[in-house]
Amino acid sequence: MSSFDSHLLTTPTTLAEMMSCLPQEGAVAFSLVDEDGCAKMLQATESLKFRDGTPVVGSPGNEVHQDFTICMNFEGKSALNDYQIAFEKQLNAAFELMAPQPYKTPFSFNDTAALRYHEGSTGISPHRDLVCFEAVIAILTLSGEAGFYICDDRDKTNAKRMEAKAGVMILMRGKNFAGIEERPFHFVEGITKERVGFGLRYNVREPRVRTQ
Numbered sequence: 001m002s003s004f005d006s007h008l009l010t011t012p013t014t015l016a017e018m019m020s021c022l023p024q025e026g027a028v029a030f031s032l033v034d035e036d037g038c039a040k041m042l043q044a045t046e047s048l049k050f051r052d053g054t055p056v057v058g059s060p061g062n063e064v065h066q067d068f069t070i071c072m073n074f075e076g077k078s079a080l081n082d083y084q085i086a087f088e089k090q091l092n093a094a095f096e097l098m099a100p101q102p103y104k105t106p107f108s109f110n111d112t113a114a115l116r117y118h119e120g121s122t123g124i125s126p127h128r129d130l131v132c133f134e135a136v137i138a139i140l141t142l143s144g145e146a147g148f149y150i151c152d153d154r155d156k157t158n159a160k161r162m163e164a165k166a167g168v169m170i171l172m173r174g175k176n177f178a179g180i181e182e183r184p185f186h187f188v189e190g191i192t193k194e195r196v197g198f199g200l201r202y203n204v205r206e207p208r209v210r211t212q
């Protein structure tokens with residue numbers, strides 16, 4: 001059995017501490033995966049087939065502009081799965097350490113997406129992730145650099161920057177984390193170096209249904 005545990009820089013306790021900020025902050029950034037782990041995961045993304053993300057999504061008046069290539073819910077085992085298993089194990093333990101527990105366990109993700117933002121990409125404009133994504137949304141950067149911002153609305157009010165760089169997890173509140181229905185607005189910009197990210201989500205409706 002291949003274990004990714006040794007590449008994780010957190011413990012259930014530190015993860016629980018980070019997540020205690022989520023009701024207030026909406027998202028939190030911290031180092032999660034070591035350099036070797038990122039290299040293994042990045043290599044696994046290289047054999048995936050990326051397609052262009054739809055440039056404009058959302059309803060009229062609430063359009064979201066996005067500029068990346070994506071590969072979702074792909075088959076096959078790789079370091080990406082090994083990472084998911086190791087991270088989920090810690091996440092379950094962390095949820096159980098928190099009082100009250102912010103989401104029921106056993107918890108696992110059922111929606112995966114690898115994203116590539118080319119250098120100079122315009123990123124993604126302010127939006128909220130779909131209501132079907134619950135608990136936490138876990139975006140790990142494997143390479144490159146970008147700004148990930150949490151804000152209050154589509155006009156970027158009160159934008160707070162987090163640096164998305166290799167090994168850094170940006171953990172965001174999904175619907176019903178700690179019983180909170182409201183989801184944070186966020187956007188990505190300032191891609192100064194091609195950025196590859198790997199996102200894990202839990203879709204309460206149906207895995208494999210994404211409009212992006």
Ligand SMILES: [Fe+2]
Pocket residue numbers: 127128129186
């Ligand atoms: Fe998003």
